[in-house]
Amino acid sequence: MTRERATEGAADGSADDAVRLAALFDEHAAPVWRYVVHLTGDRAGADDVVQETLLRAWRTPKILADEPSAARSWMFTVARHLVIDEVRSARRRREIDVAEMPERASADATDALFEAILIEEGLAALSPEHRAVVVRAYYGGLTIAEMSAELEIPEGTVKSRLHYGLRALRLALQERGVTR
Structure with a gap:
C-alpha cells in the first residue's frame, strides 16, 4: 500500500x-x-x-x-x-473465485437431431405429391396460391394434398413412437 x-x-x-x-x-x-x-x-x-x-x-x-x-x-x-x-x-x-471462466452452457442438440431424423423418415413415407406440398408449405413458407403456381396445379388440389399429406405424416410419425 x-x-x-x-x-x-x-x-x-x-x-x-x-x-x-x-x-x-x-x-x-x-x-x-x-x-x-x-x-x-x-x-x-x-x-x-x-x-x-x-x-x-x-x-x-x-x-x-x-x-x-x-x-x-x-x-x-x-x-x-x-x-x-x-x-x-x-x-x-x-462470489466464487475461479482460476478460469467457466464455459457457457449450451442447449443439447441431441433431441433436435432425433426429431429431425424422425420427421425426415416420416416425410420419406409420403407420396412424392404429398411430400412436395408439405415441404413447400412448412419448410418453404409458401402460400396455397404460390404452391399452386409453382406446381402448376389448382389451389383446391394443393389444399387437398396438404390435408391428406399432413394426415399421412401424422400416422407415419405415430408408427415411429411419436405421440401428440
Missing part, C-alpha cells in the same frame, strides 16, 4: 489535512496492514481495509489526540470490524 493511495481520500481537503493523513499513514499503516493480512491472507484486500481504517481515523480527530497506543488499538478494532463486515457481506457470499 502506498502513501499516495492512502491519502487520496484527502485530496479535496487542505494541505494540512493531507500532511496529517500522511503522518497517520507513516505511523500506523504498516502494523495495521500486517494485522489485516494475518486475518485475511489477502494482500490486495488488506490495502483497501487499511485505507478505509486510516480514513476513519483521520475523520475522527479525537482518536488521534489520545495516546498513540490507544489510537493503534482503535485502528486494529476498526480493521477487524471491516474484515468481518466484508466476510458477512452478500457480495462476498455470492
Whole structure:
C-alpha cells in the first residue's frame, strides 16, 4: 500500500489535512496492514481495509489526540470490524473465485437431431405429391396460391394434398413412437 493511495481520500481537503493523513499513514499503516493480512491472507484486500481504517481515523480527530497506543488499538478494532463486515457481506457470499471462466452452457442438440431424423423418415413415407406440398408449405413458407403456381396445379388440389399429406405424416410419425 502506498502513501499516495492512502491519502487520496484527502485530496479535496487542505494541505494540512493531507500532511496529517500522511503522518497517520507513516505511523500506523504498516502494523495495521500486517494485522489485516494475518486475518485475511489477502494482500490486495488488506490495502483497501487499511485505507478505509486510516480514513476513519483521520475523520475522527479525537482518536488521534489520545495516546498513540490507544489510537493503534482503535485502528486494529476498526480493521477487524471491516474484515468481518466484508466476510458477512452478500457480495462476498455470492462470489466464487475461479482460476478460469467457466464455459457457457449450451442447449443439447441431441433431441433436435432425433426429431429431425424422425420427421425426415416420416416425410420419406409420403407420396412424392404429398411430400412436395408439405415441404413447400412448412419448410418453404409458401402460400396455397404460390404452391399452386409453382406446381402448376389448382389451389383446391394443393389444399387437398396438404390435408391428406399432413394426415399421412401424422400416422407415419405415430408408427415411429411419436405421440401428440
